[in-house]
Amino acid sequence: MDKNTITGFILIGVAIFAFSWFNRPSPQEEAARQKRQDSIALVEQANLVKAKKEQALVEKATLSDSAKVANASTNFGAFASTRIGTEKTITLENDLLELRISTKGGQLVYARLKKYDAYDKSPLILFNDKESSFAFDLVTADNRVINSSDLYFTPLQKGDKELTMRLNVAEGRYLDLTYTLQPKDYRVGFKVKGTNLNGLLSPSTNALAFHWSQKIRQHEKGRKFEQRYIALNYRLKSGSVEKLNPTGEDQQQEKDPIKWICYKDMFFSSVLIAQDGFKSGADLQSSFYEEGKYLKSYTTSASIPFDLQGEKASQMTYFFGPNKFSLLNSYDDNLTDGEVWDLQQIVPLGWLVFRWVNQYFIIPIFDFLSTFIGSMGLIIFLLTVIVKLILLPLTYKSYISSAKMRVLKPQVDAINAKYPSKDQAMEKQKEVMDLYSRAGASPMSGCLPMVLQMPILFAMFMFFPSAIELRHQSFLWASDLSTYDSIISWSTNIPLISEYFGNHLSLFCLLMTITNIVYTKFNMEQTNTGQEQMPGMKWMMYLMPVFMMVFFNQYAAGLTYYYFISLLITILQTVGMRYFINEDKLLAKLEANKRVPKKKSSLMRRLEEAQKLQAEQKRQQETLNNKNKRKR
Numbered sequence: 136m137d138k139n140t141i142t143g144f145i146l147i148g149v150a151i152f153a154f155s156w157f158n159r160p161s162p163q164e165e166a167a168r169q170k171r172q173d174s175i176a177l178v179e180q181a182n183l184v185k186a187k188k189e190q191a192l193v194e195k196a197t198l199s200d201s202a203k204v205a206n207a208s209t210n211f212g213a214f215a216s217t218r219i220g221t222e223k224t225i226t227l228e229n230d231l232l233e234l235r236i237s238t239k240g241g242q243l244v245y246a247r248l249k250k251y252d253a254y255d256k257s258p259l260i261l262f263n264d265k266e267s268s269f270a271f272d273l274v275t276a277d278n279r280v281i282n283s284s285d286l287y288f289t290p291l292q293k294g295d296k297e298l299t300m301r302l303n304v305a306e307g308r309y310l311d312l313t314y315t316l317q318p319k320d321y322r323v324g325f326k327v328k329g330t331n332l333n334g335l336l337s338p339s340t341n342a343l344a345f346h347w348s349q350k351i352r353q354h355e356k357g358r359k360f361e362q363r364y365i366a367l368n369y370r371l372k373s374g375s376v377e378k379l380n381p382t383g384e385d386q387q388q389e390k391d392p393i394k395w396i397c398y399k400d401m402f403f404s405s406v407l408i409a410q411d412g413f414k415s416g417a418d419l420q421s422s423f424y425e426e427g428k429y430l431k432s433y434t435t436s437a438s439i440p441f442d443l444q445g446e447k448a449s450q451m452t453y454f455f456g457p458n459k460f461s462l463l464n465s466y467d468d469n470l471t472d473g474e475v476w477d478l479q480q481i482v483p484l485g486w487l488v489f490r491w492v493n494q495y496f497i498i499p500i501f502d503f504l505s506t507f508i509g510s511m512g513l514i515i516f517l518l519t520v521i522v523k524l525i526l527l528p529l530t531y532k533s534y535i536s537s538a539k540m541r542v543l544k545p546q547v548d549a550i551n552a553k554y555p556s557k558d559q560a561m562e563k564q565k566e567v568m569d570l571y572s573r574a575g576a577s578p579m580s581g582c583l584p585m586v587l588q589m590p591i592l593f594a595m596f597m598f599f600p601s602a603i604e605l606r607h608q609s610f611l612w613a614s615d616l617s618t619y620d621s622i623i624s625w626s627t628n629i630p631l632i633s634e635y636f637g638n639h640l641s642l643f644c645l646l647m648t649i650t651n652i653v654y655t656k657f658n659m660e661q662t663n664t665g666q667e668q669m670p671g672m673k674w675m676m677y678l679m680p681v682f683m684m685v686f687f688n689q690y691a692a693g694l695t696y697y698y699f700i701s702l703l704i705t706i707l708q709t710v711g712m713r714y715f716i717n718e719d720k721l722l723a724k725l726e727a728n729k730r731v732p733k734k735k736s737s738l739m740r741r742l743e744e745a746q747k748l749q750a751e752q753k754r755q756q757e758t759l760n761n762k763n764k765r766k767r
Contacts, residue, residue: 220287241288241300321456328448410450485597492594512610574725599694616693643695651680
């Protein structure tokens with residue numbers, strides 16, 4: 136090889152190296168290439184897994200029954216024969232419910248409420264086989280843990296209202312799951328009983344662990360509003376009702392025994408009730424869906440007492456139905472105090488006094504009116520009128536209090552003019568309070584009637600969104616009083632507005648807001664006593680109705696309709712009282728009160744003591760200042 140050849144090879148090598156160097160991929164391109172290769176590898180792996188599964192299915196289909204049993208005995212032992220079967224569903228139904236029970240797992244896989252439909256007019260299905268599962272863990276004598284959802288049951292039907300799903304393990308040895316559905320009832324009896332399972336299940340078996348999960352469908356028009364009322368509730372055997380966090384994901388390991396577990400929708404629930412309670416140590420979980428057809432999903436892992444000898448069945452009850460207070464409350468009628476269910480607790484009616492007001496005042500009146508009036512809009516109107524009439528004495532007392540302050544306003548203005556300086560605030564306040572005391576008026580006397588009305592206002596706030604009676608009931612322009620009544624809607628997502636206000640404008644909410652602004656202006660004029668207010672308080676009073684509009688725009692039309700009518704009646708009552716009450720006579724009565732000697736109230740004594748203390752401090756400060764001036 137001569138010198139020129141060597142030089143040529145060197146130049147070619149340099150050229151190749153330079154070409155490779157300057158055309159090498161950037162880090163971003165290298166990452167993209169690696170990502171493509173990884174994606175190809177994942178696809179190939181997925182295809183391989185799919186092919187293996189298909190091959191396994193083909194092999195499984197070609198195996199004889201005996202071969203299948205032999206293949207399953209490795210994992211299922213004595214229960215291997217129950218791995219063979221064909222899945223089919225058996226239907227139980229009455230006038231209210233349609234249920235389907237699968238031979239695979241012997242579990243409920245479908246529940247439909249016949250008397251109701253979803254917001255889009257489709258059948259109201261609580262769940263299907265892809266959205267719910269219920270399975271027991273069976274611990275065998277040789278310490279295998281078998282899930283009942285993998286096993287095939289034999290249906291034994293007694294009429295059209297009772298079905299037993301039997302797990303035939305061996306001759307005369309079986310596990311029965313019995314479902315009983317009575318006519319015109321949302322409750323489903325569920326009984327678990329074993330026969331001759333000694334030697335098959337672990338001898339230490341005294342309970343059966345189960346796993347129950349369900350996805351909650353969206354059934355109402357307002358997704359965000361509906362999500363506020365969906366929760367996993369459960370009642371402890373001690374009596375208290377607890378729930379997981381309804382606004383997001385949550386998990387609770389409950390140490391105490393549980394009476395029932397409820398997967399609650401806004402207006403419908405799936406409840407599992409144990410006659411002897413679920414054992415302590417239940418694990419309850421909830422998850423949250425931001426979008427899609429589901430709102431939340433719930434999972435429970437718990438256990439029920441189980442008699443291995445087969446002498447006593449484990450008794451449970453399902454409830455698939457509406458969250459109607461009177462219906463749920465009626466289930467306790469024939470139960471003793473130690474057995475009561477308290478299912479009505481799943482209806483959110485507020486805390487303590489608010490719930491009492493709803494339970495013993497609002498709901499009885501509402502149910503009474505519903506017995507002979509078909510229009511829910513008219514019922515809400517009459518209910519509002521009844522409530523306002525009952526509260527009329529408190530409203531009258533509040534009005535009289537504000538009227539006293541109003542007729543004394545000229546005298547208060549004179550006192551304000553007498554003490555114009557801020558340094559004289561204590562003197563001015565003392566004289567104003569002395570005026571009120573001698574006349575028999577009090578700024579606080581009008582507050583108490585308003586405070587006494589608050590429980591009813593808050594009770595109504597909880598009642599209307601929870602009242603299933605309003606669901607799909609139309610009134611005027613509102614097609615459904617249980618959700619918002621939009622007159623304008625849009626699909627564009629507007630930051631903040633779409634999140635908090637929604638993509639619509641509710642007419643009843645708008646009318647409520649306008650009426651509230653009018654009432655605020657009217658009320659401020661009525662209650663102007665001449666005393667100084669905090670800076671900006673006037674504008675704050677006008678902004679409150681606007682804030683309420685943002686808050687209530689996605690709420691039930693029945694609630695905003697109630698507030699609109701209530702405010703309108705309040706305005707009419709105030710106008711009527713001002714027309715019938717002679718303020719000149721009221722002022723003359725107050726002037727006569729001034730001439731009657733009165734014992735000073737504790738408030739007046741405290742004001743006088745505070746004034747004396749302020750005057751003494753002021754005198755001492757002036758003396759100190761004079762001494763300092765003389766020293767200079």
